[in-house]
Amino acid sequence: MNPKSVGVIGAGAWGTGFAQALGRGGHKVTLWALEQEVVDSINNEHENKKFLPGFKLSENLTASTNLEEVATGKDFLILASPSLYLASTVKKLVTIPNIAEGDTYIGVLTKGFVPSKNGPKLCLETIENVLPGIYKGNTVYISGPSHAEEVAMGKLTGLIAACENPKNTIIFRELMRVPGLLAYSSLDVIGVQVCACVKNVIAVVYGCCDAISETSDTFGDNSESLLLAAGLNEIQQFGFALGATHAETFTSIAGVGDLDVTCKSKYGRNRRFGQDIIKKNILSNFKDLDDLINRVSEIGYLPEGAIACKYVHEVSAKLNLKLVICDGLYRILNREVEPEEFLRELLRLKKRVKR
Incomplete structure (x- = not known):
């Protein structure tokens, strides 16, 4: 496997569990957390005591409260912010050079609708309207029966990578080819x-x-x-x-x-x-x-x-x-x-x- 650099935006249970799976598989993963206590817990004790307590995290997994630091220069960026804050978080990413130029693949773990002045919107529609145009139809939605606790433990879990661009579903399937995960493709975003x-x-x-x-x-x-x-x-x-x-x-x-x-x-x-x-x-x-x-x-x-x-x-x-x-x-x-x-x-x- 060719290890990738991955930024995960959102250190809740699911973001942490997914980051742990990638880290366990050899990828270098940096988690962004709003709370300094979460960052300290992950970096010093290799555990997210606030949102995913009781699970020893991979040495390949680190954390930061600096959003730009987590997103800069990454091969992949995974968005795991709660739906209420997804749009405002993405707006802070668009000027980062590798995002502005479309060099980083972006995937989304967030579930739910995103509120907007024109009514509720699905996650991909929301972020693709904010991100540079190159991401239109190229962002990937990741979902499936995947409780964070079992993903963190490495118990076998199936996930679907959905994107209008079939090539990107394959790229994300390769990223998720790690112990404990089975990944499939879908065009039905x-x-x-x-x-x-x-x-x-x-x-x-x-x-x-x-x-x-x-x-x-x-x-x-x-x-x-x-x-x-x-x-x-x-x-x-x-x-x-x-x-x-x-x-x-x-x-x-x-x-x-x-x-x-x-x-x-x-x-x-x-x-x-x-x-x-x-x-x-x-x-x-x-x-x-x-x-x-x-x-x-x-x-x-x-x-x-x-x-x-x-x-x-x-x-x-x-x-x-x-x-x-x-x-x-x-x-x-x-x-x-x-x-x-x-x-x-x-x-x-x-x-x-x-x-």
Whole structure:
């Protein structure tokens, strides 16, 4: 293998886990973190104690709070910033010489929609509108069933590299040819991005159902499988409405694979959030969905599905789509309906609740 220099922008759990996989495979990786404590923890103790505690990190992995330093002169740049901050982060990169000249390959790990004055946008559309023109159609979206903890441990994980330029999908597949990762190509950049975003919304509802099932005579494993299948249908419906090009995207690891692990894994933050809604009545701390998003740091972890839910609701309303599960989570988080009441209504166990 020919080792590459890689900058990873965002030292959250997923950014760190992905960087660890590349470092373990021999690449030289530098992580950008906003917090000095994270940088010190990675550089001095080879562990990201704040966002991915308990995992010894590769000697090939270092960190810095200097964004320009992390991005300068790299063969590859991987964007892993939260969706809310993706656009503002990318704007700081465009004058760096290797980015301005298009010499660095850019990939994106961020999941979700990015807010803009013209409404929510998918990640690749957002950054390609900010980056130099050479990146149009050439940035790569990386997704799949990939909890950071297992990636950091080196447990076998499949990922899809999606790009309009097939050559770039192959280049990223080669980058990810490291122990523990299997990489595949896709040309369906919209479909893969939609799967990565909307599965988090479904997983929150799944977590609610899972928690209710523990003490319910009505809901159980069968109900959860019904919910997962119905959720996949909504993801596919939403994806095609936005311009997804390949039906097999939704039956691949980008679709059903990622949805399954997000709903069922013990590491899933969105599943956990759904469970906490039931078991800890966590929504009682917030007035509505906007209040929750504004104060999301108070939860103690980031449930991406709660943020994505707002944008999926906005986009689906514009497209006149009927996404019952996604709309239901919006109503739950907006304090319009109780989770069990919604699930009963969803499964037609009682009359539909009036808005």
